[in-house]
Amino acid sequence: MSGIELVQLSKRFGNRVAVDALDFAIAPGEIFGLLGPNGAGKTTTVRMLSGLLSPSSGDAFVFGHSIRADGEQLRRRIGLLTEQPGLYDRLTGRENLLFFIKLHCLDRGQAWARALGYLDRFGLKGREDEPCGSYSKGMRQKLAIVRAILHQPQVIFFDEPTSGLDPESGRMVRDAIAELAAEGRTIVLCSHNLTEVERLCQRVAVIKGRLLALSSVQELRRVGVTLELRVGGPAIQFERALAAIPFCRSALADGNVLRVGLESEEEVPRLISLLVAQGARIYSAHRAERPLEEVYLELMREDAN
Amino acid sequence: MAFQSRRAAAVFWKDFLDLRKNRGLMWTLLVFPAILVMVPAGIVFAYVRDATDASLRTMALFYDPNFPPGASAARYLIDRTLTDWFGLYLLMPVFVPILISSQSVAGEKEKRTIEPLLASPVSAAEIIVGKSLAAVVPAAVVSLAAFILFCGLVDAASWRLLQEPLLPNGMWLFGVLVVAPLFAFFGNGVAVLVSARVADSRLAQQLSGLVTLPLIGLVGLQLANLIKAGTRYYAIEGAVVLLLDILLVIAGIRLFDRDRLISRWV
Numbered sequence: 001m002s003g004i005e006l007v008q009l010s011k012r013f014g015n016r017v018a019v020d021a022l023d024f025a026i027a028p029g030e031i032f033g034l035l036g037p038n039g040a041g042k043t044t045t046v047r048m049l050s051g052l053l054s055p056s057s058g059d060a061f062v063f064g065h066s067i068r069a070d071g072e073q074l075r076r077r078i079g080l081l082t083e084q085p086g087l088y089d090r091l092t093g094r095e096n097l098l099f100f101i102k103l104h105c106l107d108r109g110q111a112w113a114r115a116l117g118y119l120d121r122f123g124l125k126g127r128e129d130e131p132c133g134s135y136s137k138g139m140r141q142k143l144a145i146v147r148a149i150l151h152q153p154q155v156i157f158f159d160e161p162t163s164g165l166d167p168e169s170g171r172m173v174r175d176a177i178a179e180l181a182a183e184g185r186t187i188v189l190c191s192h193n194l195t196e197v198e199r200l201c202q203r204v205a206v207i208k209g210r211l212l213a214l215s216s217v218q219e220l221r222r223v224g225v226t227l228e229l230r231v232g233g234p235a236i237q238f239e240r241a242l243a244a245i246p247f248c249r250s251a252l253a254d255g256n257v258l259r260v261g262l263e264s265e266e267e268v269p270r271l272i273s274l275l276v277a278q279g280a281r282i283y284s285a286h287r288a289e290r291p292l293e294e295v296y297l298e299l300m301r302e303d304a305n
Numbered sequence: 306m307a308f309q310s311r312r313a314a315a316v317f318w319k320d321f322l323d324l325r326k327n328r329g330l331m332w333t334l335l336v337f338p339a340i341l342v343m344v345p346a347g348i349v350f351a352y353v354r355d356a357t358d359a360s361l362r363t364m365a366l367f368y369d370p371n372f373p374p375g376a377s378a379a380r381y382l383i384d385r386t387l388t389d390w391f392g393l394y395l396l397m398p399v400f401v402p403i404l405i406s407s408q409s410v411a412g413e414k415e416k417r418t419i420e421p422l423l424a425s426p427v428s429a430a431e432i433i434v435g436k437s438l439a440a441v442v443p444a445a446v447v448s449l450a451a452f453i454l455f456c457g458l459v460d461a462a463s464w465r466l467l468q469e470p471l472l473p474n475g476m477w478l479f480g481v482l483v484v485a486p487l488f489a490f491f492g493n494g495v496a497v498l499v500s501a502r503v504a505d506s507r508l509a510q511q512l513s514g515l516v517t518l519p520l521i522g523l524v525g526l527q528l529a530n531l532i533k534a535g536t537r538y539y540a541i542e543g544a545v546v547l548l549l550d551i552l553l554v555i556a557g558i559r560l561f562d563r564d565r566l567i568s569r570w571v
Contacts, residue, residue, distance in 0.1 A: 013568065050424045052567045071563075072426050080424040084417045088319065090326040095319075102315030103425040131326075147421065 003028035003155060003186035004049060008058035011044050018044045020210040021058065026203075028063075028154075031177065031187040033201035033217075035194070035296060040208045042190045043083065046157045049188070050080045063154055076104070079153035083160050085144035089133030093124065093143050096132055097150060104151040111150055118146040122172060138169040145173065155186045162196060174200060198292040212299050221290045224249055224298075225262045227271065228288040232256065232281035241278055247271075250298055259288060261298065308434075312427045316435025317442075320409045324443065333404060334443065338397050338451035345390045346458035352379045352386075353466045368530050383463055387471065388534050391480050392524040395542075396517050397451060398485040401444035402437075402493035403516075407509035409436050410500030419566060429561045437493050444489040452481045476536040484543035491546045492516070494553030501561050 002025040011019040019041040026032045034042045047053040049060055051067055051074045060067045065074045087096050101111040119125045122142040132140060141164065148156060158177065162170040177200055181187050191197050197204060198217055206213040213220060231238065235253035242251035242260060247270065250261035260271060268285075275282060324330060352361065356379035365378040368385055372378070413419040422432070456472040463471050473481075495516050500509040523542075526532040 047420075047567060052420065052423050052563050054564050072428065075424060075426045078424065080421060082417065082420045082424075086416065086418040086421045088323055088418055089416070090323050091319070095322060099315060099319045100421070100425060102318065103312055103422075103427050105309065105311055105426075144421070 002026065002061070003030065003063060004032075004188070005061045006045075006049075006058070007060065009045070009048060009055050009060050010057045011041070011048060011053060012056040017209055019048070019055075019207075022205075022207065022211055023058075024205055024211065024214050026186060026188065028186055029181060029184045030203065031181045031189060031201045033197040033204035034188060034190045034207065035197060035204055036207040036212075037300065042207065043159060045207070046080070046159055046188065046190060049155075050078050050157055051075045076151075077154045079148035079151065079156040081145055081148045081156070081158045081161055083163070085140040087132040087135075087140055087143060087147075090131060092131055093119070093128040093135070096143065097128075097147055100147050100150065106151055114152075115146060115150045118150065119143075121176065122146065137164045138166060141165055142169065142173070145176065149180065153185065155188065156180060157188045157190075159190045160192065161189070162191070162193060170196075194291070194293045194296055204292075206296060206299050208300070208303055212303055213295075217292060220295050221292060223295060224290070225265055225268070226288045226290040226294065227260045227262060227268060228286055229258045229260065229275070229280075229282055230256055230284045231258055231275070232283065238275060238278060238280055242271075242274075245271075245274065250294065252294075259294075261290070261294065308428065308430055313431040313434040313438075316427065316432055317438045320405075320436055320439030321442075323409070324405060324439065327408070330404060330408060334401060334447055337400065338447050341394055341397055342451050342455045342458060345386060346455065346462050348386050349383050349459050350462040352383050353463055355379075356466050377466075379466060383466075383471065387459065387474075388476065389524060389527045391477060391539060392520065392527055392534060394448075394452075394455075394480070395485060395488050396520055398444050398448045398489035399492035399517055399520065400514070401447055402440040402489050403496040403510060403513040405440040405443060406436060406493050406496035407500050407506050407513055409439060410497055411503055411506040411509035414500075414504045414566065415506055423563050423566065429563070430558060433497060433557055433561055437490075437497065440493045440496070441486070441489045444492070445486060448481065448485050448489070452477070476539065479536055480539050484539050484546075487543050487546045487550060490550045491553065494550060494557055497557050498553060498560060501557075501566060 004026040006022045006024055009019060009022045010017065022045060034045065036042050044053065048055050048067055049062060051071045054068060062074050063077055065077065067074060091099070097115045098112070101108055101115070116125065119128055122145070124139060124142055124146070127139065132143065135143065141161070145161065161177065162173050165173060174196060177187055177189070189197060189201060201217055203214070203216045204220065205211060233256060235256050235258040238258055239251045239253040242248045247263055247267045248260055249263060252259045262268065262271060272282065272285065355361070356377065361378035361382055365372045365381045369381070372381065413422060459472050460470045492513070496509065496513040499513045500506070503509050503512065523532065527534050532538065
């Protein structure tokens with residue numbers, strides 16, 4: 001059984017198609033990245049998968065529960081960290097958590113003991129009796145994470161979990177996500193931080209309304225070839241020239257280093273000849289691993305064209 | 306989905322706690338009833354102070370052209386004021402839930418707390434019940450406390466003239482215990498419905514507050530002697546509002562769904 005299965009999942013708001021026929025599956029225990037620019041439908045997809053929005057057509061199943069039919073069952077099994085923490089500012093951290101313990105009808109003693117463990121883990125222990133309005137942005141985000149996981153959901157949706165956090169807190173949150181996945185929970189991570197996605201996710205879906213790519217991070221990086229060339233003098237002069245060459249997917253100059261994206265290995269000799277013909281002195285050339293960011297930007301460019 | 310009173314109670318607990326910590330709103334809840342209590346008590350005091358003033362008889366004759374020559378115009382006007390004032394007193398059970406519900410429903414959208422709330426297993430009906438109780442119970446408590454204070458002040462102000470307590474009388478008891486709760490549910494129902502459609506708590510308050518205008522209009526008609534108020538009149542008002550309450554509950558449950566609440570941010 002899939003952890004999450006999307007079947008032609010679509011959502012329209014009036015005439016605007018926000019999500020168009022998404023069709024893929026996420027395995028139980030997987031950390032899955034959902035990438036896309038602002039307005040690509042990531043949040044709408046997460047809202048549908050967490051039972052907040054009903055799809056216009058299609059369906060999705062979260063551990064066998066239809067998002068159309070099994071709202072309550074579905075919401076018992078999911079945890080959601082929204083882009084904004086959404087805490088009750090006048091209430092203390094403890095009161096915020098107790099409210100959700102009550103909503104989930106959990107055993108108060110056990111759930112609070114678990115919450116205290118998480119608070120300790122995130123460095124919030126001792127601050128639980130302060131009003132949330134007095135918390136820093138990082139503290140708010142961490143408390144919202146505790147709220148999202150205290151009922152031990154099978155699936156957790158994280159929408160920009162490290163947005164606005166300092167590096168130390170960001171790392172703490174990433175470690176916690178990895179630990180939750182290690183416990184067997186399925187994680188769906190929406191993020192603009194591609195390094196974070198690259199570090200945490202096994203697979204990613206790139207969406208822009210519709211699905212643009214679905215693959216493991218490694219496979220996605222393997223699409224095409226990226227060549228890193230060290231040239232004599234500034235590489236920027238060649239970047240401009242290569243931009244017009246059809247077999248070059250991308251060209252990026254950084255000092256005297258030129259990173260060129262190609263369709264396949266077959267085009268490497270052609271590229272070298274072309275650069276030499278343009279007067280380039282090439283001191284070294286090696287195949288570089290493509291960062292996810294480069295692949296992502298390329299997909300966005302291709303879609304725009 | 307089965308209704309779970311535990312979850313509705315949790316919503317009530319949270320909203321009530323939030324209300325208690327909202328000093329601005331608490332002050333508003335105290336000031337508004339205080340005005341509605343002090344003003345009529347002041348009017349009664351004025352009538353008692355100048356009970357023999359000839360202009361009082363003129364006023365009494367405006368309301369009742371057959372007003373008997375030997376009767377106390379001050380007493381007549383006090384009775385009349387207390388009867389008519391109940392129409393304005395009803396603003397309190399209507400307006401207090403509007404103040405609270407607008408904050409608690411549209412406020413959830415405004416502060417983006419609604420998403421985590423709706424992502425929990427709580428149902429729309431449980432949210433409505435919890436939030437409605439958190440608005441109606443304080444309204445009932447405030448209205449009752451204001452009524453007790455009102456009785457004390459009016460009786461104190463009128464004692465010199467009447468030498469007997471004037472309040473509580475049958476009409477006010479019926480009004481406070483039967484009609485006022487119906488109006489409180491009405492104010493709450495309107496606020497929940499409006500708040501579910503708009504994203505701004507102030508806009509929700511302003512729009513919901515418009516329902517008080519007909520009530521003020523009715524009191525205006527009473528003062529212009531076009532409507533004669535009394536227990537029967539307020540019972541009819543109550544029956545109409547009960548009907549509206551039922552319609553509001555049906556509309557509220559239909560319109561308070563996750564999709565609408567999440568989609569309609571503006």
